[in-house]
Amino acid sequence: MTDYAKKARDADAKLRKKGGTVTLRRIVLGDDDPDTGKPIKTVTDYTATGVKLNYEAERIDGTLIQAGDQELYLSPLQLNGQPLPAPTVGDLVLVAGVQYAIGPVQKIEPVDVPVLYIVQLKGN
Secondary structure, eight states, X not given: OOOHHHHHHHHHHHHHHHOEEEEEEEEEEEEEOTTTOSEEEEEEEEEEXXXXXXXOGGGOOSSSSOTTOEEEEEEEEETXXXXXXXXXXXXXXXXXXXXXXXXXXXXXXXXXXXXXXXXXXXXX
């Protein structure tokens, strides 16, 4: 039987060799602040490792993948070894000080164990 947790650790080790530090930022809106009437934002950052790549020209179709979009291979583990929450549309990613919105996310996840996330970063 395949040890997918080991495969996730192996993927993390390879990304650490080839990639850099990436921050997954999740912003959750809570109840309205009684003073301002606006929702209270809770921001949580998760630090992981990833490799950012440009899409090949033939994959840019102007609809799903637009000029300026990039692809991020993201570890399923945080730098502290804990599981990384699955990135979702609405989260943000910070790479080398640049903030990107997240588009579609492909999860490589056999038997409910994330091994790799492939994230579409929307062009700025």
